Amino acid sequence: MQRPDWAPETIDVERPSVARMYDYYLGGSHNFAVDRAAAQAMVAAVPEAPLMAQANRAFLRRAVQFLTNAGIRQFLDIGSGIPTVGNVHEIAQRHAPDSRVVYVDVDPVAVAHSREILAGTEGATVVQEDLRHPERILAHPDVRANLDFSQPVAVLVVAVLHFVGDHDRPAEVLRTLRAALAPGSHLVLSQASDDGRSDAERAEAQKVYQRTDSPLWVRSRAELTAFFDGFELVDPGVVWVPQWRPETPDSAEDAERAVFLGGVGRLGG
Amino acid sequence: MRCSWAESGGSVGEPPAGPAPGAFARAWAKALSGTSYLPMTHAQLEALLQRLTDQLAEALRTEPLDLRAGHRVASELVAAHIASAEALGRTVEVIQLRLVRDLDLVADDTADRMARLLAAIATGYARALRDRTLDEQEAIRRATLTARADAERALRASEARFRHQATHDPLTDLPNRTLFAERLAAVLDGSTSGVHRVGLCFLDIDRFKRINDSYGHQIGDRALVAAAHRLSRAVEPHLVARLGGDAFVILVERSTGTGDVLAVAESALAALAEPVLVGGHDCTVTASVGIVERRVADTSPDDLMRAAGSTLHWAKTAGGAGWAMYDAERDEREQARQALSAAIPGGLERGEFYLDYQPLTSLQDGSVLGVEALVRWRHPQLGVLSPDSFIGLAEETGLIVPLGAWVLAEACREAVGWSTATGEPPYVSVNLAVRQLRRPGLVQEVRSLLRRTGLPPNRLQLEITESMMMGGAEEPVRTLRALADLGVRIAIDDFGTGYSNLAYLRDLPVTELKVAGEFVRGLRAPEAADERILASLVSLAHALDLTVTAEGVETVGQAERLRAIGCDAGQGWHFGRPAPADHILARIR
Numbered sequence: 001m002q003r004p005d006w007a008p009e010t011i012d013v014e015r016p017s018v019a020r021m022y023d024y025y026l027g028g029s030h031n032f033a034v035d036r037a038a039a040q041a042m043v044a045a046v047p048e049a050p051l052m053a054q055a056n057r058a059f060l061r062r063a064v065q066f067l068t069n070a071g072i073r074q075f076l077d078i079g080s081g082i083p084t085v086g087n088v089h090e091i092a093q094r095h096a097p098d099s100r101v102v103y104v105d106v107d108p109v110a111v112a113h114s115r116e117i118l119a120g121t122e123g124a125t126v127v128q129e130d131l132r133h134p135e136r137i138l139a140h141p142d143v144r145a146n147l148d149f150s151q152p153v154a155v156l157v158v159a160v161l162h163f164v165g166d167h168d169r170p171a172e173v174l175r176t177l178r179a180a181l182a183p184g185s186h187l188v189l190s191q192a193s194d195d196g197r198s199d200a201e202r203a204e205a206q207k208v209y210q211r212t213d214s215p216l217w218v219r220s221r222a223e224l225t226a227f228f229d230g231f232e233l234v235d236p237g238v239v240w241v242p243q244w245r246p247e248t249p250d251s252a253e254d255a256e257r258a259v260f261l262g263g264v265g266r267l268g269g
Numbered sequence: 270m271r272c273s274w275a276e277s278g279g280s281v282g283e284p285p286a287g288p289a290p291g292a293f294a295r296a297w298a299k300a301l302s303g304t305s306y307l308p309m310t311h312a313q314l315e316a317l318l319q320r321l322t323d324q325l326a327e328a329l330r331t332e333p334l335d336l337r338a339g340h341r342v343a344s345e346l347v348a349a350h351i352a353s354a355e356a357l358g359r360t361v362e363v364i365q366l367r368l369v370r371d372l373d374l375v376a377d378d379t380a381d382r383m384a385r386l387l388a389a390i391a392t393g394y395a396r397a398l399r400d401r402t403l404d405e406q407e408a409i410r411r412a413t414l415t416a417r418a419d420a421e422r423a424l425r426a427s428e429a430r431f432r433h434q435a436t437h438d439p440l441t442d443l444p445n446r447t448l449f450a451e452r453l454a455a456v457l458d459g460s461t462s463g464v465h466r467v468g469l470c471f472l473d474i475d476r477f478k479r480i481n482d483s484y485g486h487q488i489g490d491r492a493l494v495a496a497a498h499r500l501s502r503a504v505e506p507h508l509v510a511r512l513g514g515d516a517f518v519i520l521v522e523r524s525t526g527t528g529d530v531l532a533v534a535e536s537a538l539a540a541l542a543e544p545v546l547v548g549g550h551d552c553t554v555t556a557s558v559g560i561v562e563r564r565v566a567d568t569s570p571d572d573l574m575r576a577a578g579s580t581l582h583w584a585k586t587a588g589g590a591g592w593a594m595y596d597a598e599r600d601e602r603e604q605a606r607q608a609l610s611a612a613i614p615g616g617l618e619r620g621e622f623y624l625d626y627q628p629l630t631s632l633q634d635g636s637v638l639g640v641e642a643l644v645r646w647r648h649p650q651l652g653v654l655s656p657d658s659f660i661g662l663a664e665e666t667g668l669i670v671p672l673g674a675w676v677l678a679e680a681c682r683e684a685v686g687w688s689t690a691t692g693e694p695p696y697v698s699v700n701l702a703v704r705q706l707r708r709p710g711l712v713q714e715v716r717s718l719l720r721r722t723g724l725p726p727n728r729l730q731l732e733i734t735e736s737m738m739m740g741g742a743e744e745p746v747r748t749l750r751a752l753a754d755l756g757v758r759i760a761i762d763d764f765g766t767g768y769s770n771l772a773y774l775r776d777l778p779v780t781e782l783k784v785a786g787e788f789v790r791g792l793r794a795p796e797a798a799d800e801r802i803l804a805s806l807v808s809l810a811h812a813l814d815l816t817v818t819a820e821g822v823e824t825v826g827q828a829e830r831l832r833a834i835g836c837d838a839g840q841g842w843h844f845g846r847p848a849p850a851d852h853i854l855a856r857i858r
């Protein structure tokens with residue numbers, strides 16, 4: 001019997017997973033030898049890779065705090081990864097306990113782990129879906145049950161877009177998500193950029209991620225800015241992530257070594 | 270950009286209430302930054318470290334030194350995700366370098382106490398980090414197992430769905446032919462199923478096409494779905510499969526006899542007969558069911574299905590709206606007939622057919638006026654077959670057309686070569702089947718046959734039956750006229766057994782009546798009713814200018830009486846049995 005096309009992939013832990021590599025950069029132990037080997041190869045090529053991950057995660061934290069202060073109580077975190085430390089619902093609920101978060105990831109292990117972590121947690125749930133099928137995410141019953149799209153929602157696509165190639169039409173994906181949002185909703189984006197990188201570093205990083213299921217699609221600031229089409233960029237716009245509303249002035253030093261560009265947009269109207 | 274976006278106004282990001290961080294806590298926080306991801310604001314970090322600093326200071330001041338304080342601080346750090354080798358190194362370093370100085374904690378045995386405290390912190394930290402690492406490794410392994418189990422469950426579910434689609438009819442969601450065949454095969458494997466008898470109801474809705482034709486296929490489909498659901502509900506728990514179109518089959522496992530299966534068939538028929546409205550249209554239907562019930566050991570799936578199919582056909586030909594029960598004898602008969610009729614074309618090709626002739630003898634002078642051609646089949650397995658065993662079949666299947674054409678051609682071909690010492694050779698009389706008569710082109714066929722063989726038209730007689738002329742169809746009458754115009758003789762065969770309407774004979778170009786043998790058999794007793802009927806028949810025929818031949822003449826007595834009545838000719842054993850042409854011709858010469 002031929003395998004029907006809706007059957008899921010089986011779980012292959014022989015291949016490094018970008019979710020578990022990211023956990024390793026952040027200092028977590030939710031990873032296997034293959035993941036560590038790939039992450040170490042990445043560190044050999046780009047020594048500040050762990051710092052980049054930390055800076056990105058810190059950007060995510062500041063962005064969520066900003067959104068919580070702006071009155072946002074609903075979060076759709078796409079490409080949420082392995083909940084290590086500082087998850088969106090923890091940040092948001094610390095200050096606004098009524099916040100609701102739906103995590104979405106394609107990685108089945110990341111989703112299974114999230115599900116276990118979230119068991120018994122009010123207002124947070126996880127869904128296995130692919131950013132490249134935004135209509136399926138929006139139609140998912142668990143998404144519908146937890147988020148009210150007639151009210152503002154913050155969509156987080158943080159450190160994920162560089163896994164979505166141009167052939168998968170990232171701009172269209174974001175447009176589809178935007179169309180589902182009420183005025184006052186927000187979009188948080190960050191992604192790896194090769195602005196200011198040497199060709200050698202670029203090639204090395206590509207090689208590492210070629211081993212995973214998710215090769216890297218780095219983009220320029222202009223490209224990332226264009227993804228905010230339809231949103232009003234919140235100050236300071238699209239910047240290296242340490243520069244986005246830093247808590248202390250010196251934490252924004254050497255910002256371009258961060259590799260990640262990020263920004264937050266608000267849907268007007 | 271060099272400005273700070275530190276939160277203003279809101280509570281988010283603000284340090285929890287507590288003492289303002291002193292110089293040591295601030296230095297410690299600075300030392301830790303960048304060691305790993307810290308899920309808190311810098312202010313929160315400083316506030317946390319201030320609290321831990323207080324605990325350490327308290328420990329250093331207290332006598333005796335409580336090493337548990339070092340363990341506690343270490344595990345609090347790890348619990349707050351300040352959990353990296355670098356963070357431990359920086360922590361040891363900053364405490365060693367600055368704690369005593371910044372907090373002004375100098376005492377006699379400071380160096381000693383500090384060394385023991387740092388050892389406790391390092392031990393506690395390593396222990397907590399190890400536990401955390403092991404926990405996280407366990408968690409991710411567990412997540413992998415869960416994910417794998419989920420994926421396999423999903424795969425099984427999708428396979429089940431796929432299997433469902435492959436084994437069910439998409440319209441009615443009933444099992445399809447595939448599933449039915451599987452179940453039947455499993456049941457018939459009596460060794461594993463433990464089933465001894467099994468039954469099938471092969472069901473077909475009567476004239477279902479009518480619903481499609483009158484209301485469209487959409488209504489038709491909905492009517493089918495409705496029928497399917499009622500059917501499966503009515504015969505539960507037996508398996509009902511849709512074989513396609515409006516044909517269904519019910520599998521009765523573990524039957525105890527025909528009664529069981531008959532009861533199922535009757536419930537099915539009753540359920541289908543209930544009135545149904547679909548889209549406001551009356552879609553009430555009736556159905557026919559063929560029932561087969563057998564010992565599992567005596568049958569095979571193909572066998573059962575074939576038998577059920579034939580039985581359904583019986584139910585249909587009996588008018589539908591009912592069931593028929595399988596009858597082995599009838600089936601065998603039909604199968605034999607089927608086989609025989611299927612062999613006719615091959616037989617024709619291989620020249621297995623031949624003609625015998627039976628004389629039509631004048632009752633006046635005993636001369637042979639004509640001979641009737643009678644077809645024989647020298648069947649390779651069954652021996653010589655007389656027409657009764659295959660003409661009916663050939664008529665049903667339409668094979669009578671090529672067979673009849675062959676007989677006609679063969680009779681003409683042989684007859685043209687006949688000669689007699691005493692003048693006119695006998696004509697040859699050939700039976701025409703209704704299908705032959707109805708086919709356009711018969712006249713043309715006869716004309717070219719006569720031309721090709723050179724047989725004079727008046728030496729060919731075509732025999733038709735009265736029933737062929739019934740119903741007032743014009744076409745056959747026109748054909749007969751055209752044949753008569755060619756000069757061919759036309760006889761009505763078996764006269765007296767059917768409608769026997771003499772009036773219509775007036776309008777037909779008929780030259781002869783052949784009176785059925787029944788009347789002749791009745792001639793035994795003098796002055797019998799049959800004789801009087803025959804006598805008036807003959808005089809009527811003569812009045813219409815028709816000659817009369819009596820069939821089935823078996824005795825001298827019968828021949829005498831027929832002559833006395835005025836009958837023109839006789840045919841039957843008394844005058845000669847069917848035989849090859851040369852035997853008969855030899856007798857004439």
Ligand SMILES: C[S@@+](CC[C@H](N)C(=O)[O-])C[C@H]1O[C@@H](n2cnc3c(N)ncnc32)[C@H](O)[C@@H]1O
Nearest residue numbers: 019022079080081105106107130131158159163
């Ligand atoms: C680098 S992690 C980012 C985690 C988190 N958003 C953060 O910034 O801290 C990227 C995550 O995106 C997920 N991912 C990659 N491609 C994805 C896609 N097409 N749809 C959904 N998730 C995807 C990976 O499985 C991984 O967990």
